[in-house]
Amino acid sequence: MEEDTVPPTRRPRFSLLTLVLVTTIVALAVAVFLQYQELGPLREENRRLRYEVGELDVEDASQVHVVSVKKAGGYHWQWRIHLPKGHDWWIHLSRHAPKQGLPEKASSLARLGTGGEVTLIAEVLPAENGVRYLYLRSDGINSPFLEVEDTDWLNGRTMIGTSITGEEKQIASDVDEPLALLRLESDKRGKPSDYDEGLLIWLSNSR
Template sequence: MKTMRSYSLRALLCSVTVFALLCALAVSMYRNYSDQAELDVLRAEVGSLNVDDPQMVHVRYVATKDKYSWKWRLYVPKNTHVEAGVELDSKYREDGEPKGGISRIVSSAPNGVVISVSVSPTIDDVSTVTLRLGDEILGTYGTNLDPIEWLPLDGNRYIAAEASTQQSVRGVPIRLLTRKIPGSWKGGGHPMAGKDMGLVVWIVPRKER
């Protein structure tokens, strides 16, 4: 009888121990999952880059709370620079380099750099598109279209690296942002009157000279 009781106590103790271990494991897994989910959110907010190949340009979209502003974090390897630009004439070709618009050179940035574009409200019948490198203004572009009329909207836009890091080799352009269906410049007497005014933000990696 004593042996049976002793066996039952040992079995109960083992069962309780195993149950406690399983509970601890479940709590640990839940905390790890929650921490990872929070880390993923933070990475998306700051545009954290996973650099798989240090010889390639890497791009990651940075979420903003302003629907008239977009940002990307770039890793630009040594001996490489990117040409960054904005177009409002929707002349971007599916293949090959963008044409027209404004553009500036961004030097190598192995530690990462932020490129952003924002659209101002219409003031005196003009809305301004501004391209920035960090806090530095790379260029501005004006249009008489109301931003809401050509703003990239769901189903009518493309945003690069919105879901994951995007890579590119030298000479291969990346469309950071496009409005697929352009609006038209309003009013007569202007060279752009009646012409399509789609928004395109792009970069092209190049070898530094």
């Protein structure tokens, strides 16, 4: 009786060129991964520094993008804003600042243009007659728009809370959604229930 012959097991063979290629690919993959790990924090730091100086990072030009530019001083606020083109953009101002939402009607408004990147500055300054106003400054705008001389918050008769859009990071918003840039609310303690004095600045593509 003849015994079955077991064929010898063939071990896989790799050429030296294949081994070099595999080693190179693995080394490249590791290098890319390590570089990504190193660049990630640097990208975040670069983005943070860009925000601090008011540089916008616009990934979607169809949205409104806003970043606040920090300035020393009191009642002084500044924003860098990307406005999608093809719309009439308006800044609305009100001496009423409800806790939620926006007033039905603005106390004053200013046309901001039809799109692009703009810088908007809002600050409280005395006019020539000594009365303090909220001034707006931007391309084609440099005027007092809202008298605030007799307000409780400006004269220290009440505590205030302030919310500034884009202060911590860049904000993106839908083109048809009104966006509050500044909400300055007076403390309502000891005041009537309908008391909503403050300062509200918002951006919209409609009057």
